[in-house]
Amino acid sequence: MPLQAPPLRGLHDERGAKFTEFGGWDMPVEFDSIREEHETVRDDVGRFDVSHMGQIHVTGPDATALMGRLTSNDVDALEVGDAQYATITDEEGIVIDDTVVYRLPDEGGECAYLFVPNAGNDEAMHERWIDYRNEWGLEATVDNQTDEFAMFAVQGPNARSLVADLVEESLTGVGRFETTSVTIEGVECLAARTGYTGEDGFELVVPWREAETVWTALECQPCGLGARNTLRMEAGLVLAGQDFDHESNPRTPYEAGIGFTVKLDTEFVGRDALERVHEEGVEEKLVGFRLIDRGIPRHGYDITSTEGRVIGTVTSGTMSPTLEAPIGLGYVPVEYAEPGTTFRVIVRGQSKKARVEPIPFIDTI
Amino acid sequence: MSFDVPTDRQYLESHEWALETDGVVRVGITDFAQDELGDVVFVELPDVGEAVTAGDAFGVVESIKAVSDLYAPVSGEVVGVNDAVFDAPELVNDDPFGEGWMLEIDPSGDETDLLEAVEYEDQIA
Numbered sequence: 001m002p003l004q005a006p007p008l009r010g011l012h013d014e015r016g017a018k019f020t021e022f023g024g025w026d027m028p029v030e031f032d033s034i035r036e037e038h039e040t041v042r043d044d045v046g047r048f049d050v051s052h053m054g055q056i057h058v059t060g061p062d063a064t065a066l067m068g069r070l071t072s073n074d075v076d077a078l079e080v081g082d083a084q085y086a087t088i089t090d091e092e093g094i095v096i097d098d099t100v101v102y103r104l105p106d107e108g109g110e111c112a113y114l115f116v117p118n119a120g121n122d123e124a125m126h127e128r129w130i131d132y133r134n135e136w137g138l139e140a141t142v143d144n145q146t147d148e149f150a151m152f153a154v155q156g157p158n159a160r161s162l163v164a165d166l167v168e169e170s171l172t173g174v175g176r177f178e179t180t181s182v183t184i185e186g187v188e189c190l191a192a193r194t195g196y197t198g199e200d201g202f203e204l205v206v207p208w209r210e211a212e213t214v215w216t217a218l219e220c221q222p223c224g225l226g227a228r229n230t231l232r233m234e235a236g237l238v239l240a241g242q243d244f245d246h247e248s249n250p251r252t253p254y255e256a257g258i259g260f261t262v263k264l265d266t267e268f269v270g271r272d273a274l275e276r277v278h279e280e281g282v283e284e285k286l287v288g289f290r291l292i293d294r295g296i297p298r299h300g301y302d303i304t305s306t307e308g309r310v311i312g313t314v315t316s317g318t319m320s321p322t323l324e325a326p327i328g329l330g331y332v333p334v335e336y337a338e339p340g341t342t343f344r345v346i347v348r349g350q351s352k353k354a355r356v357e358p359i360p361f362i363d364t365i
Numbered sequence: 366m367s368f369d370v371p372t373d374r375q376y377l378e379s380h381e382w383a384l385e386t387d388g389v390v391r392v393g394i395t396d397f398a399q400d401e402l403g404d405v406v407f408v409e410l411p412d413v414g415e416a417v418t419a420g421d422a423f424g425v426v427e428s429i430k431a432v433s434d435l436y437a438p439v440s441g442e443v444v445g446v447n448d449a450v451f452d453a454p455e456l457v458n459d460d461p462f463g464e465g466w467m468l469e470i471d472p473s474g475d476e477t478d479l480l481e482a483v484e485y486e487d488q489i490a
Contacts, residue, residue: 018403034429035404226403226430294451296407296427319406319429326407348409348425 006051007150007211015222023119023241025052028224037227038321041197045156046223049215054122055149055205057104058129059112060140066133067113071101072253072270074263075113078103083177083192087253087261088117088125089270093277094250096128097121098240098258100194102179114190114205118240122146132269150211152204154218155231159201163191166217176200176365185213196228198235198364230318233327236288236359242299243286243315243329252277255331257286257359284312284331288359290323291345293352297328302346303354311336314345322362329359368396368489371462375438376485382462383438383479385472390439393466394426394457397489402428405457408450410435410467415443417470420477424467426457435467439476445469 003026006012013019017028028049031037040046058067068075073086080103088097097117104112117125126144133140154163164171167182171191174180179192182204190205206214229239238244238258244251253262254277264275291297297317302310317328328345336343341356370376374384380398384391399405407427417423422434447466450456457465480488 029430030403033404230429294407295409296432298432319427321429 034226037223045158052119054117062138093273155201197231291326375479
């Protein structure tokens with residue numbers, strides 16, 4: 001299958017970006033150097049093209065019911081302009097995807113929502129919404145708008161002031177996980193004070209055709225998916241398809257450390273199974289760890305006890321540019337999950353000492 | 366984008382270089398290879414005295430985003446290891462043909478298919 005290209009692929013190529021396949025998309029992985037891009041986001045501000053993220057629009061008389069019954073968080077609690085991190089779970093409570101749900105201004109007197117599934121999941125999630133809508137006999141329009149909107153993230157301690165200086169509207173009063181409509185160079189965008197780096201900033205949903213105007217106006221260090229990955233790992237944020245995967249590494253939100261997205265006092269697919277997990281407790285959970293010995297943990301490496309028994313798997317790992325230390329995320333039995341606990345990570349056949357650390361690894365907003 | 370390919374040495378298809386001086390073969394990775402990898406953060410090399418085999422992996426170089434094996438251009442005994450790249454792996458990015466070298470081998474005779482600079486230039490063009 002040919003890769004999907006983000007609207008500004010040509011522009012990024014001219015700028016000297018290197019590209020990688022991600023979720024069926026041909027995305028910039030690195031513009032200058034992952035380390036440089038990473039440090040710029042931690043110290044100043046950087047911009048990311050994340051147009052590979054899905055955009056699904058839901059409206060109609062039963063939009064709230066449909067959104068609420070297919071996501072684990074409390075959609076009823078959302079007021080216009082609110083955003084919410086949630087998981088999409090199956091009947092067994094296993095995470096299919098994680099997403100952010102945005103409550104948009106009402107449309108024609110009806111509630112309207114945008115939710116953002118991960119790259120490559122938009123078609124499956126669109127289908128899921130349609131299938132359940134039909135099964136439950138709900139009245140809602142579900143539109144996959146992934147190819148109609150680009151998405152840019154502006155992240156870093158100076159991101160807020162950069163965006164505030166560009167937009168015609170005031171951004172004071174837009175708190176974390178809140179959204180507002182903004183105009184940049186005459187282009188109307190949705191601005192959400194969210195991100196995936198552990199820094200303050202905005203994510204902008206921009207009409208595909210106007211993408212270049214807005215990207216160009218956001219004058220700061222362009223950053224690729226490489227830096228996005230190291231930044232989110234330091235912030236202890238999980239990546240769908242890597243830290244959990246519906247097929248190859250099925251996990252409940254509780255195991256994946258995102259149990260806070262589960263509101264058991266709401267009704268949704270997977271709720272009953274998750275209530276049981278919540279009562280019984282999990283056997284394994286995601287932890288952050290640092291490698292004490294020389295080496296770098298990578299996705300798929302075994303985790304063993306000090307005696308050499310395999311007890312878990314690394315799901316993400318890198319050399320942390322901020323800490324200048326090898327860090328990772330992985331699943332271990334709960335008795336190994338306390339910060340300070342040591343275990344081993346097998347790097348190319350060699351057993352390396354590792355120590356559990358609290359996540360996030362760094363101070364985040 | 367153009368990459369340095371010094372003509373004083375030979376190359377492997379897997380992007381290592383080999384430079385023989387006074388009977389000792391020094392090995393590193395090319396400018397193209399370091400650029401493809403991006404920020405190098407870790408290098409794993411054999412110890413002095415160990416044997417390496419032409420065409421076989423002798424070590425590993427890791428960047429933030431990738432792990433890559435290093436292949437030996439010749440068989441022989443390791444007589445020198447560049448300790449500097451353990452503490453400062455960025456030397457491999459900054460000066461891949463100079464201070465970012467990795468290994469020195471006392472060759473025993475066997476060597477793998479080596480490319481001349483112009484052939485390697487064609488490969489990465």
